[in-house]
Amino acid sequence: MNRQDYFSDRANGMKRSVIRELLKLTAKPGIISFAGGLPAPATFPVKYVEAAVDVVIEEEHATALQYGPTEGDARLREDLSIIMRNDGIKTTADHILVTTASQQGLDLVAKIFLNPGDTCITGSPTYLGGLQAFKSYQGVPVGVELDEDGMIPELLEETVHKLEKEGRRPRFIYIIPDFQNPAGVTIPEARRKRILEIARKGEYLIIEDTPYRQLRYSGESQPTFQSMAPDMVLSLYTFSKILLPGFRLGWACGPDWIIDKMIMAKQAVDLCTPPFTQSITHAMLVNGALEKGLESTIELYSKRRKLMLECLDREFAGIGGVTWTKPEGGLFLWLTLPEGMNTEDIFQQAVDEKVAYVPGSAFYPNNDNFRSMRLNFSYASEEQIVEGVKRLGNLVRKNI
Amino acid sequence: MNRQDYFSDRANGMKRSVIRELLKLTAKPGIISFAGGLPAPATFPVKYVEAAVDVVIEEEHATALQYGPTEGDARLREDLSIIMRNDGIKTTADHILVTTASQQGLDLVAKIFLNPGDTCITGSPTYLGGLQAFKSYQGVPVGVELDEDGMIPELLEETVHKLEKEGRRPRFIYIIPDFQNPAGVTIPEARRKRILEIARKGEYLIIEDTPYRQLRYSGESQPTFQSMAPDMVLSLYTFSKILLPGFRLGWACGPDWIIDKMIMAKQAVDLCTPPFTQSITHAMLVNGALEKGLESTIELYSKRRKLMLECLDREFAGIGGVTWTKPEGGLFLWLTLPEGMNTEDIFQQAVDEKVAYVPGSAFYPNNDNFRSMRLNFSYASEEQIVEGVKRLGNLVRKNI
Numbered sequence: 001m002n003r004q005d006y007f008s009d010r011a012n013g014m015k016r017s018v019i020r021e022l023l024k025l026t027a028k029p030g031i032i033s034f035a036g037g038l039p040a041p042a043t044f045p046v047k048y049v050e051a052a053v054d055v056v057i058e059e060e061h062a063t064a065l066q067y068g069p070t071e072g073d074a075r076l077r078e079d080l081s082i083i084m085r086n087d088g089i090k091t092t093a094d095h096i097l098v099t100t101a102s103q104q105g106l107d108l109v110a111k112i113f114l115n116p117g118d119t120c121i122t123g124s125p126t127y128l129g130g131l132q133a134f135k136s137y138q139g140v141p142v143g144v145e146l147d148e149d150g151m152i153p154e155l156l157e158e159t160v161h162k163l164e165k166e167g168r169r170p171r172f173i174y175i176i177p178d179f180q181n182p183a184g185v186t187i188p189e190a191r192r193k194r195i196l197e198i199a200r201k202g203e204y205l206i207i208e209d210t211p212y213r214q215l216r217y218s219g220e221s222q223p224t225f226q227s228m229a230p231d232m233v234l235s236l237y238t239f240s241k242i243l244l245p246g247f248r249l250g251w252a253c254g255p256d257w258i259i260d261k262m263i264m265a266k267q268a269v270d271l272c273t274p275p276f277t278q279s280i281t282h283a284m285l286v287n288g289a290l291e292k293g294l295e296s297t298i299e300l301y302s303k304r305r306k307l308m309l310e311c312l313d314r315e316f317a318g319i320g321g322v323t324w325t326k327p328e329g330g331l332f333l334w335l336t337l338p339e340g341m342n343t344e345d346i347f348q349q350a351v352d353e354k355v356a357y358v359p360g361s362a363f364y365p366n367n368d369n370f371r372s373m374r375l376n377f378s379y380a381s382e383e384q385i386v387e388g389v390k391r392l393g394n395l396v397r398k399n400i
Numbered sequence: 401m402n403r404q405d406y407f408s409d410r411a412n413g414m415k416r417s418v419i420r421e422l423l424k425l426t427a428k429p430g431i432i433s434f435a436g437g438l439p440a441p442a443t444f445p446v447k448y449v450e451a452a453v454d455v456v457i458e459e460e461h462a463t464a465l466q467y468g469p470t471e472g473d474a475r476l477r478e479d480l481s482i483i484m485r486n487d488g489i490k491t492t493a494d495h496i497l498v499t500t501a502s503q504q505g506l507d508l509v510a511k512i513f514l515n516p517g518d519t520c521i522t523g524s525p526t527y528l529g530g531l532q533a534f535k536s537y538q539g540v541p542v543g544v545e546l547d548e549d550g551m552i553p554e555l556l557e558e559t560v561h562k563l564e565k566e567g568r569r570p571r572f573i574y575i576i577p578d579f580q581n582p583a584g585v586t587i588p589e590a591r592r593k594r595i596l597e598i599a600r601k602g603e604y605l606i607i608e609d610t611p612y613r614q615l616r617y618s619g620e621s622q623p624t625f626q627s628m629a630p631d632m633v634l635s636l637y638t639f640s641k642i643l644l645p646g647f648r649l650g651w652a653c654g655p656d657w658i659i660d661k662m663i664m665a666k667q668a669v670d671l672c673t674p675p676f677t678q679s680i681t682h683a684m685l686v687n688g689a690l691e692k693g694l695e696s697t698i699e700l701y702s703k704r705r706k707l708m709l710e711c712l713d714r715e716f717a718g719i720g721g722v723t724w725t726k727p728e729g730g731l732f733l734w735l736t737l738p739e740g741m742n743t744e745d746i747f748q749q750a751v752d753e754k755v756a757y758v759p760g761s762a763f764y765p766n767n768d769n770f771r772s773m774r775l776n777f778s779y780a781s782e783e784q785i786v787e788g789v790k791r792l793g794n795l796v797r798k799n800i
Contacts, residue, residue, distance in 0.1 A: 001603045003657050006571070008537075011512035014664045041462040049465070050457050057450050062441040065449070065646035100500055103671045111536075112411035132668035136511070137408075171406070203401045246465035246676040257403055264414045268532035269669075271503045276646040277674060 009116070010138050019128065019362040022347060026356035032388035033356040034375040037181070037331060043297040044244045048289030049280065055287075056279045068275035070267050071259075072098025072251070076278050079285045080237075080251050087213075088227040089235075089253070097259050097266070098273045102211055102250040105236035106133035108262045108269070109207055113171045114139035119163055121173040123151050125334075125363030125372070127181045127209065130174055141365040142170065148325060150187035151175060153194040160202055172205040177225060178213045179330025182363045182374035186328055189222050196229050205258075208235040211250075212330035214242045214294055217302035219328040226253060234258050239281065241331065242297070243290055247277040301331070301378050307385050308333065308377040315393030319400065324375075331378040334360070337396060342370040346399050355391040409516070410538050419528065419762040422747060426756035432788035433756040434775040437581070437731060443697040444644045448689030449680065456679045468675035470667050471659075472498025472651070476678050479685045480637075480651050487613075488627040489635075489653065497659050497666070498673045502611055502638035502650040506533035508662045508669070509607055509634065513571045514539035519563055521573040523551050525734075525763030525772070527581045527609065530574055541765040542570065548725060550587035551575060553594040560602055572605040577625060578613045579730025582763045582774035586728055589622050596629050605658075608635040611650075612730035614642045614694055617702035619728040626653060634658050639681065641731065642697070643690055647677040701731070701778050708733065708777040708785050715793030719800065724775075731778040734760070737796060742770040746799050755791040 004012055026033040056064050071077065077093040084091050099105045106129060114120065116138035122130060124143025134141050142163065144156045156173070163170055175195070177187045187195070199206050208225040226235040238250035252262060266272075284290065309326060312335070316322045321338030335357075337343065343359040350356060360372030380388060404412055426433040456464050471477065477493040484491050499505045506529060514520065516538035522530060524543025534541050542563065544556045556573070563570055575595070577587045587595070599606050608625040626635040638650035652662060666672075684690065709726060712735070716722045721738030735757075737743065743759040750756060760772030780788060 006513065006605060007661060008511070008513055008515045008518070008571075010515075011661055011665065014512075014661065014668075016664060017667070020667075038467060041466060044461060044465040046457065046461045046465070049461070053453050053457070057446065057453070061444060061446045061449070065444040065446070065644040066441060067438060067640075067645045100670045100674075104669065107669045112407055112414075115408045115410075118408070129668065129671065136665065136668040171408075205406060240467075244465040245467045246674060248670060248672070248674040261407060261411055261414065264416060265411065265536065267417070267420075268414075268529065268536040269504065269507045270500045270648060271529065272648070274500075274646060274648040274674060274677060276677060 010136060013138060014136060017132070019358060022359070025351045028351070031351065031354045031356055032380055032384045032391065034377070034380060034388060035356040035358050036379055037376055038379045039241055039245060040300060040378055043293065043300060045284070045289045045293040048284050048287055048293070051287055052280045052283035052289070055283045056276070060279050064276045064279035066275060068272045068278065070272050071263050072096070072273060073275060073278040073282060076282045079282060080253070084253055088223055090230065091253055095253055095256055095259055097252045097262050098278060099250045099252055099266070100270060100273050101240055101245070101248040102209060102236045102238035103129050103133070104269070105250055105252045106130050106209070108252070108265050109172070109234065110134050110137040110139055111265050112261050119168045119170045121156065121159065121170045122365055123176065123180060123183070124365060125182050125360060125369070126174065126365070127176060128362050130209065131365060143365040146180070146183055146185060148185055149191055150177065150180060150185045151195065153191060153198060156195060157198050160198065160204065164202070170204060172207050173199055174207045174209065175225065176209045177222070178210050179215065179327050179332070181330070182332050182358070182360065183334040184325040184327030184330055184332050186219070186222060192222065192225060192228065196225065199232060200229070206233045208233050210235060211238045211241050215298060215301060215331070216329035217298060217305055231255055243281070243284070243293060247281060249273065249277055249281055304377045304382065304385060307382055308375065308389060311386055311389035315389050316396070319393070319396060322396065331376055333375050333377065334372055335375055336372045338400065339371070341399065343373040344370055346395060349399070350392070350395055353391050353395055355388045355395070357392070410536060413538060414536060417532070419758060422759070425751045428751070431751065431754045431756055432780055432784045432791065434777070434780060434788060435756040435758050436779055437776055438779045439641055439645060440700060440778055443693065443700060445684070445689040445693040448684050448687055448693070451687055452680045452683035452689070455683045456676070460679050464676045464679035466675060468672045468678065470672050471663050472496070472673060473675060473678040473682060476682045479682060484653055488623055490630065491653055495653055495656055495659055497652045497662050498678060499650045499652055499666070500670060500673050501640055501645070501648040502609060502636045503529050503533070504669070505636035505650055505652045506530050506609070508652070508665050509572070510534050510537040510539055511665050512661050519568045519570045521556065521559065521570045522765055523576065523580060523583070524765060525582050525760060525769070526574065526765070527576060528762050530609065531765060539571070543765040546580070546583055546585060548585055549591055550577060550580060550585045551595065553591060553598060556595060557598050560598065560604070564602070570604060572607050573599055574607045574609065575625065576609045577622070578610050579615065579727050579732070581730070582732050582758070582760065583734040584725040584727030584730055584732050586619070586622060592622065592625060592628065596625065599632060600629070606633045608633050610635060611638045611641050615698060615701060615731070616729035617698060617705055631655055643681070643684070643693060647681060649673065649677055649681055704777045704782065704785060707782055708775065708789060711786055711789035715789050716796070719793070719796060722796065731776055733775050733777065734772055735775055736772045738800065739771070741799065743773040744770055746795060749799070750792070750795055753791050753795055755788045755795070757792070
């Protein structure tokens with residue numbers, strides 16, 4: 001029997017990501033990589049982890065090393081509900097599900113909402129892991145273009161009307177409102193309201209994915225979709241960027257009928273998120289790790305972002321048609337090259353010249369846009385940022 | 401819009417497990433519960449965890465707190481390949497995928513192999529979490545009866561022939577060969593060979609789920625399916641029962657073309673298993689926690705199993721038609737009541753008399769068998785086992 005015949009249709013549709021293969025090239029020594037999405041290890045609150053682990057092993061080992069409830073550690077859910085309330089969201093612990101980071105949130109969303117062939121709205125571009133999750137259940141992401149204020153409401157309206165007419169009603173609208181991955185843009189309050197109106201009119205759910213929300217370096221915080229419409233928004237969060245990624249811990253917050261279904265689904269997916277790391281994280285929320293950590297993380301990333309923007313100004317001076325976003329937070333900015341250039345085509349050259357980025361096509365639902373690249377400013381050191389952006393500038397100049 | 405209209409077909413097929421609701425009753429104070437499947441907290445190697453965490457925080461925090469590769473920590477995969485080779489399996493690290501415990505292994509199996517409506521073979525009875533995983537992708541588990549030597553080959557052959565004739569070819573055969581959950585039975589080598597012959601003839605994959613394999617208290621170890629047919633068997637393991645469940649760590653081992661597809665699927669499911677707990681587990685495999693821990697775990701469970709069997713002999717003496725299995729390892733035994741009795745019907749009465757079990761119907765693909773109950777002997781103390789089995793005996797006598 002053919003190997004393909006053993007697999008499900010959804011599995012036969014899965015491919016090794018070209019991007020992940022490309023990214024392997026960037027691990028070579030000497031390469032300055034703006035490609036990954038990694039937090040800087042310097043931001044990991046190691047001392048707080050250590051103190052928290054001591055408490056857990058000393059006082060809670062019998063529960064922390066055992067199985068736990070599918071919905072998550074009750075104390076952690078309470079902690080998270082407080083964090084949410086402090087952000088203007090009227091919620092309670094029973095509207096929160098602890099997940100194995102937000103990627104699992106996306107997997108559960110796809111599992112409970114998408115039949116094969118079902119459409120959903122995403123940004124164009126949008127988070128690669130979201131596209132992967134939706135496609136892995138044979139969902140069909142339909143992209144809506146962004147500008148410097150995020151998803152464009154007029155285009156959203158046009159797209160959902162078109163889909164409805166074709167009998168392809170979208171199952172949800174997937175939005176990354178704060179410091180979007182990959183574009184770095186943030187949706188202002190007024191536009192959030194406009195998007196909500198469109199969603200409410202069509203009775204569409206909104207999936208709000210906001211992993212970087214706490215990492216703001218300038219400008220004013222905008223209210224979450226969750227705070228404005230708790231009855232129609234499911235929000236996904238993660239500790240990966242604001243505390244550390246190595247625990248793989250995140251949470252979902254939303255209407256109880258959705259959280260309930262996610263809990264049912266999660267039961268069959270992995271029984272529960274590790275109680276050990278949940279206990280440690282609870283202890284870290286008690287010992288102040290998040291607050292203190294965020295302070296120094298924001299200081300570090302803010303500096304790196306500023307530096308990268310200055311370097312871009314300098315190194316791309318005089319190259320016509322190059323633009324880039326100026327994120328108020330997060331980890332990424334989005335550089336767009338002049339008409340006719342292709343960031344996939346020059347990727348190998350970049351690697352040869354020892355600088356790396358993610359070609360923008362990876363982030364488009366149909367991989368059909370080639371002029372942009374995503375640059376990460378959280379991981380590389382200041383020295384590397386200066387030298388790396390210089391190499392990028394030379395690369396573009398050579399290929400123009 | 402109706403809430404049901406938002407969900408996918410697979411989500412609308414998910415129900416809150418009646419069993420999990422029943423089990424909530426067993427958490428009441430004073431109840432002696434043989435219902436759960438929990439390891440005894442006394443078996444958790446707390447000192448070894450502590451020592452391992454010290455190493456990880458001191459020396460490896462920059463990688464342990466960061467993102468890691470989807471396939472798992474390279475050192476841990478190497479450790480696991482050695483454990484497998486010591487068990488007679490000729491394998492290498494690149495045939496191993498670290499999973500968020502074996503429940504994720506089951507989820508990935510269902511995701512990559514099952515289209516909606518596809519059949520798969522399971523034991524009847526079989527592990528509840530397996531049934532949940534397969535059904536969550538709209539798979540259709542078809543049960544094959546067990547006897548005291550596990551799945552009956554003649555019935556397996558009959559069932560696959562019947563399914564083939566109906567055009568419902570099973571996508572795989574799911575087997576728990578060692579100390580089966582829930583029945584406690586083990587398949588002898590000769591029968592394993594017979595099952596393999598049937599599978600090879602029909603070109604069926606075997607999914608071998610063996611979470612308790614290292615917990616043998618008597619009799620001879622039987623060779624794994626993996627060792628006998630590495631080209632057609634995918635094996636799922638977990639640290640939950642042999643080390644501790646609170647890390648949610650397990651692994652899959654099998655043909656590279658299957659492991660590769662599982663890695664692709666896992667990428668979209670949760671990016672990677674937590675590097676932090678993988679690092680700790682690697683350090684615990686180095687510091688001897690598994691070996692030492694297994695020794696004392698086997699000693700403890702072996703004693704509890706012996707005691708429960710003695711209590712059953714005493715408390716059920718003179719009740720005609722009651723039988724139970726005598727497991728050579730694992731965590732569970734399987735008690736069957738006389739014709740006409742129903743363990744679901746008397747469950748509430750049991751709880752009122754402060755003893756609990758899992759009604760056997762939960763473990764049948766079609767929930768159509770009511771005479772049996774699963775008893776766990778790993779969690780309750782010796783005192784509780786004596787008193788609990790006495791209560792069970794009285795309950796049955798009263799209802800006969």
